[in-house]
Amino acid sequence: MPSDKPSSRREFLRGRSAAKALLEAARTIAEPVAKSFDSSPKRISSDREPWRQPGALVHTTRRAMACEFAIQHHAAAGPEAANATLAALDLVERLENQLSIYRDHTEVTAINRLAADYPVEVESRLFTLLQLCHWLYAGTGGAFDITSGPLSRAWGFLKREGRLPDEAEIAAALENVGFDKVQLNDDYRTIRFLKHGVEINFNSIGKGYALDRVAELMAERGVGDYLCHGGRSSVLACGSDGANERGGWAVAVPHPQHLEQEIGHVILRDDALGTSGAGTQFFEAEGRRFGHLIDPRTGWPAEGVYTATAVAPTAAEADALATAFYIMGPAGTSEYCAEHKNIGVVLVCPCEGAAMDQFDVHVFNLDATRWLPSAA
Numbered sequence: 001m002p003s004d005k006p007s008s009r010r011e012f013l014r015g016r017s018a019a020k021a022l023l024e025a026a027r028t029i030a031e032p033v034a035k036s037f038d039s040s041p042k043r044i045s046s047d048r049e050p051w052r053q054p055g056a057l058v059h060t061t062r063r064a065m066a067c068e069f070a071i072q073h074h075a076a077a078g079p080e081a082a083n084a085t086l087a088a089l090d091l092v093e094r095l096e097n098q099l100s101i102y103r104d105h106t107e108v109t110a111i112n113r114l115a116a117d118y119p120v121e122v123e124s125r126l127f128t129l130l131q132l133c134h135w136l137y138a139g140t141g142g143a144f145d146i147t148s149g150p151l152s153r154a155w156g157f158l159k160r161e162g163r164l165p166d167e168a169e170i171a172a173a174l175e176n177v178g179f180d181k182v183q184l185n186d187d188y189r190t191i192r193f194l195k196h197g198v199e200i201n202f203n204s205i206g207k208g209y210a211l212d213r214v215a216e217l218m219a220e221r222g223v224g225d226y227l228c229h230g231g232r233s234s235v236l237a238c239g240s241d242g243a244n245e246r247g248g249w250a251v252a253v254p255h256p257q258h259l260e261q262e263i264g265h266v267i268l269r270d271d272a273l274g275t276s277g278a279g280t281q282f283f284e285a286e287g288r289r290f291g292h293l294i295d296p297r298t299g300w301p302a303e304g305v306y307t308a309t310a311v312a313p314t315a316a317e318a319d320a321l322a323t324a325f326y327i328m329g330p331a332g333t334s335e336y337c338a339e340h341k342n343i344g345v346v347l348v349c350p351c352e353g354a355a356m357d358q359f360d361v362h363v364f365n366l367d368a369t370r371w372l373p374s375a376a
Contacts, residue, residue: 005135056242058082062089065096065207067231071214074225074242084221088214088228095213098126099206101149101199111191112199119183119190127189129202129209129316130182136320137179140336144324145296149201150176155301157292164286170299177296208274208319211236215315233322234274236315246369253309253346263361264373266311266346274318276326277307295327302327304349306359311344311366321345330362337364344370 058081061070069092071085098107107123114120122130136144149158150173156163165173176197183192193199202209207230214228215236225239227249237249248269252262266273276293284290290301308326312318325333325345333345344366351358363371 005132058085060085060089062092064089064092065100065210065230067207067233069210069228069230071226071228073223073227077223077225080221081223081226084218084223085226087221088217091213091217092210092230095206095210098123099202099209101201101203108200108202115191116193116196116198119185119188119192121188121190124189125213127184127191129205130184130191130200131186132316133202133205133320134179134182134184136317136324139340140321140324140328141332142178142297143295143327143332144204144320145177145179146200146202146205147177147179147182147198148294148296149199150174150197151294151296151299152201152292154299155290155292155294157294162290162292164290174299177299204276204323205316205320207231207234208236208272208315208317210234211272211315233276234315234319236272237268238270240269250372253348262374263348264346264371266309266344266366267370267372268311271344272312272315272318273309274312274315274320274322275307275309276322277305293323293326302329304329306348306350308333308348309346311370313342317343333362334364341365346371 056075057072058075059070059072060082061068063069069089071088073081073085097103097105100106101108101112103109107126111120111122133144133146137146151170152158154165154169154173176195176199181194181198182200183194184190185192191200211228211230211234215238218226218238223238225242227235227237227241229235235251240247241249246267248267248271250265250267251273253264253266277291291303293302294300295302305326308322310318310321310325312321321336321343325336325347328336330347330349333347337343337345342365345362345364346366347362347364349360349362351360361373
């Protein structure tokens with residue numbers, strides 16, 4: 001894989017000192033996580049609703065990208081923070097009008113329609129995101145791939161109508177999957193597909209990217225302590241909630257079957273955290289359960305992980321890596337984390353040969369100050 005991230009990512013990471021991100025495994029995750037998870041961020045206290053602290057925190061939400069985006073900040077920050085929050089949610093709506101593949105007028109829809117015929121010029125920030133996607137594709141050995149749309153279509157997940165395709169359908173879809181079929185021209189800021197049938201889809205990174213842009217705006221407005229999320233599967237935090245003696249924000253990782261129990265907490269401060277899982281989008285056929293997270297290298301839904309939670313410098317990276325680690329499993333994730341010490345991971349996996357309510361937790365690059373497992 002490339003030894004360095006693309007230098008053009010500097011603009012993408014602008015404002016990261018003001019906020020990086022956090023997230024948490026979640027039952028209500030709009031895209032990824034199992035129904036058996038409760039994703040609400042939680043402090044290490046008896047309080048069960050840290051999002052709604054009367055007189056302390058202001059909580060603002062808006063529907064975007066097929067989920068709820070929310071920003072929480074300290075009431076003491078005053079009207080400037082409230083105005084910044086509204087501007088940030090306006091920005092998320094504009095980004096949806098750029099990134100969505102479900103709207104005919106978006107820039108990404110135009111790219112998918114035209115890029116197989118000729119190079120298409122791309123807006124500068126979107127082009128930087130494409131460069132990041134290319135770097136992550138290479139670094140994960142293709143486990144993260146924004147060209148995997150043909151596979152999701154073959155399995156029926158793009159329309160949320162799961163179906164079991166035959167081998168020929170899977171093989172045909174795989175012919176159009178792989179970032180090696182995408183050509184980026186850094187000098188002219190263009191994208192071209194090397195064959196017809198290739199397409200891009202930012203479902204596995206778009207919400208994180210939007211949160212990074214939110215962080216940039218909040219930094220420009222001088223807001224330093226807040227928490228925000230997109231669909232609860234992508235969360236970004238800056239500064240501290242003011243109630244955690246460790247500083248930062250404490251986020252509970254619930255038990256995969258028993259919602260009233262927690263398997264531990266991740267302590268986050270200016271970090272990004274994303275969670276992926278296939279508990280809400282799946283179907284059963286021929287005695288097997290097939291989830292919506294498809295391995296773009298094989299064409300088949302990934303198995304062997306309940307949820308994958310990644311902690312990274314930006315929310316876009318955390319989003320993408322959570323998807324990749326779900327597909328890569330413990331072995332591949334361990335190898336990646338050995339080379340990337342700034343990436344933390346919590347994998348919750350089935351315990352082989354054990355009862356359904358037993359599971360293994362694999363933790364990488366999160367020490368005792370960041371990962372606090374619950375007592376057995």
